[in-house]
Amino acid sequence: MTRTTRHPILNEIKTRFSNRALTEKEVPQEAYEAMVEAASFAPSSFNEQPWRFYIARGERKEKLLQTLTPMNQEWAIRADALVLTVSKQTFTMNGKPNPWHLSDAGCATGFFMLEAERRGLTAHPMAGFDQKAAREAMGVHEEFALVHVMAVGYPGDFDKLSERNQARNHPAPRKPIEEIML
Amino acid sequence: MTRTTRHPILNEIKTRFSNRALTEKEVPQEAYEAMVEAASFAPSSFNEQPWRFYIARGERKEKLLQTLTPMNQEWAIRADALVLTVSKQTFTMNGKPNPWHLSDAGCATGFFMLEAERRGLTAHPMAGFDQKAAREAMGVHEEFALVHVMAVGYPGDFDKLSERNQARNHPAPRKPIEEIML
Numbered sequence: 001m002t003r004t005t006r007h008p009i010l011n012e013i014k015t016r017f018s019n020r021a022l023t024e025k026e027v028p029q030e031a032y033e034a035m036v037e038a039a040s041f042a043p044s045s046f047n048e049q050p051w052r053f054y055i056a057r058g059e060r061k062e063k064l065l066q067t068l069t070p071m072n073q074e075w076a077i078r079a080d081a082l083v084l085t086v087s088k089q090t091f092t093m094n095g096k097p098n099p100w101h102l103s104d105a106g107c108a109t110g111f112f113m114l115e116a117e118r119r120g121l122t123a124h125p126m127a128g129f130d131q132k133a134a135r136e137a138m139g140v141h142e143e144f145a146l147v148h149v150m151a152v153g154y155p156g157d158f159d160k161l162s163e164r165n166q167a168r169n170h171p172a173p174r175k176p177i178e179e180i181m182l
Numbered sequence: 183m184t185r186t187t188r189h190p191i192l193n194e195i196k197t198r199f200s201n202r203a204l205t206e207k208e209v210p211q212e213a214y215e216a217m218v219e220a221a222s223f224a225p226s227s228f229n230e231q232p233w234r235f236y237i238a239r240g241e242r243k244e245k246l247l248q249t250l251t252p253m254n255q256e257w258a259i260r261a262d263a264l265v266l267t268v269s270k271q272t273f274t275m276n277g278k279p280n281p282w283h284l285s286d287a288g289c290a291t292g293f294f295m296l297e298a299e300r301r302g303l304t305a306h307p308m309a310g311f312d313q314k315a316a317r318e319a320m321g322v323h324e325e326f327a328l329v330h331v332m333a334v335g336y337p338g339d340f341d342k343l344s345e346r347n348q349a350r351n352h353p354a355p356r357k358p359i360e361e362i363m364l
Contacts, residue, residue, distance in 0.1 A: 003223065007216035010300050012192060013293050018225050034189035036363045040356045041185065042292060043200050045309040047354045054364045087285075100309050103269075103329050106288025110224060111195050113289075114296065118192050127227040127282050138364075147285050172229045174222045181218045182236045182320075 003171045012117040017171035019122040020075040023156030027080040031119055035152075038115035042108035045100035048091055051108040051147075054084040054138045063137040064149065069128040072151075075165050076126070079151035083123070084134060085109050086144040105147050116152060124151045185353050194299040199353035201304040202257040205338030209262040213301055217334075220297035224290035227282035230273055233290040233329075236266040236320045245319040246331065251310040254333075257347055258308070261333035265305070266316060267291050268326040287329050298334060306333045 002015055032055050044050060056064040057080065064082040065073055076082065087105035091098045109125060116123035125148045134146060161169060184197055214237050226232060238246040239262065246264040247255055258264065269287035273280045291307060298305035307330045316328060343351060 005219060007212060007219050009216055009220040009223075010194060010293075010297050013220045013223050013297065016223070030189060033359055033363065034191055036359050037187060037189050038191040038195045040359065040362060041191075041195050041198065043295075043307055049357050049362065052362050052364055100330070102284035103288030103291070106285030107292035107295075109285070110289035110292035111192075111296075113225075114293075115192050115195065125225050148282070175231050177215055177218050177222065180222060180231065180234050181215065182234055 006177065012114040016113060016117045018124045019155050020124065020165050020169045021155055021158040021161055022075065022078040022122060022151065022153035024078050025080070025154045025156070027121060027153060031121065032081065034119070035112045035115045035123070039108040039112040042104065042111050044104035045098060046091060046093065048088070048098055048101070048104070050088040050098060050101040051105040052086050052088070052144065053112070054086070055081050056084060056138065057081045060138070064134060067130045067133040067137055068126065068149065072126050072128045075161055076151040078153060078157060078160065080153040083150040083152055084138050084140070085147040085150065086140050087147050089143055089145050102145065102147065109147065109150070112150070120154065122151070122153060122155045125149070126151065188359065194296040198295060198299045200306045201337050202306065202347050202351045203337055203340040203343055204257065204260040204304060204333065204335035206260050207262070207336045207338070209303060209335060213303065214263065216301070217294045217297045217305070221290040221294040224286065224293050226286035227280060228273060228275065230270070230280060230283070230286070232270040232280060232283040233287040234268050234270070234326065235294070236268070237263050238266060238320065239263045242320070246316060249312045249315040249319055250308065250331065254308050254310045257343055258333040260335060260339060260342065262335040265332040265334055266320050267329040267332065268322050269329050271325060271327050284327065284329065291329065291332070294332070302336065304335060304337045307331070308333065
């Protein structure tokens with residue numbers, strides 16, 4: 001299942017993929033703190049740190065799960081947590097729009113995912129959810145934009161995936177380096 | 183200079199910071215390909231892979247350098263390359279706006295930076311540059327948004343930094359985990 005790379009690269013980047021096969025095993029609270037701490041070390045414009053992470057477990061997870069598309073609910077139900085990432089749209093220092101808040105928050109979520117990978121966890125980001133419903137479910141203030149929802153848990157239980165999800169549960173292909181390196 | 187972390191986290195995340203102290207030593211071409219390859223494995227909405235990386239060295243670097251703020255030029259002049267990251271604003275499959283292009287490109291730049299760190303390189307992202315001038319200098323098509331410019335090189339030559347840049351050349355503080363984990 002692991003990608004073949006042309007060059008040696010960081011192991012966690014190489015082995016990470018958006019795995020749908022999760023198993024219902026509890027993730028220690030310490031792991032969430034570590035993933036958020038890893039995310040916090042992302043660089044950001046004027047060190048704004050626009051990112052915030054809603055770690056929805058138990059009842060909050062059930063509420064957030066309802067906002068996902070049915071296709072995502074199908075497998076994300078076995079996540080230990082659903083993590084809603086949001087991003088502050090303005091600079092705190094002057095209240096002006098922050099044009100980099102989304103790219104900075106995206107970098108932080110990347111660090112979150114790699115720390116998950118290092119710990120043998122999967123953090124699978126999803127864009128397929130109802131933004132308005134998710135905002136209401138988690139009580140997100142309007143000054144924050146919703147980035148995505150990550151399903152976090154231990155990999156496993158491939159057999160519990162639907163046939164459709166089994167067929168697509170592998171690292172997706174990438175454009176050749178030449179197309180993106182200019 | 184290394185951060186103290188509350189939890190064990192991925193070493194490259196822990197040691198990375200936006201270093202201004204670079205030394206004029208050539209970076210092998212293979213390293214750029216590897217950093218771009220690492221970036222390419224970031225997840226993206228509908229696997230659009232909106233990111234593109236302009237690796238500006240030699241004359242192209244000189245052109246891009248001129249678009250940076252004077253404060254950034256002061257130290258970024260010793261970078262081996264300036265890397266302009268851009269991001270496609272629409273989905274290729276249907277031409278519609280892609281609301282996730284910036285967060286996805288941000289994740290890819292995070293992977294780029296961590297692969298740089300693994301290779302003993304610094305990749306320091308800057309928001310301080312003239313967007314219009316940088317777009318013209320690199321000939322970036324209007325369908326791409328400019329994300330940021332990274333100064334890439336080997337760390338070193340702290341003594342060549344101005345007093346002002348020496349004083350601020352350390353990992354910046356972060357909000358406590360409790361403030362960003364909700």
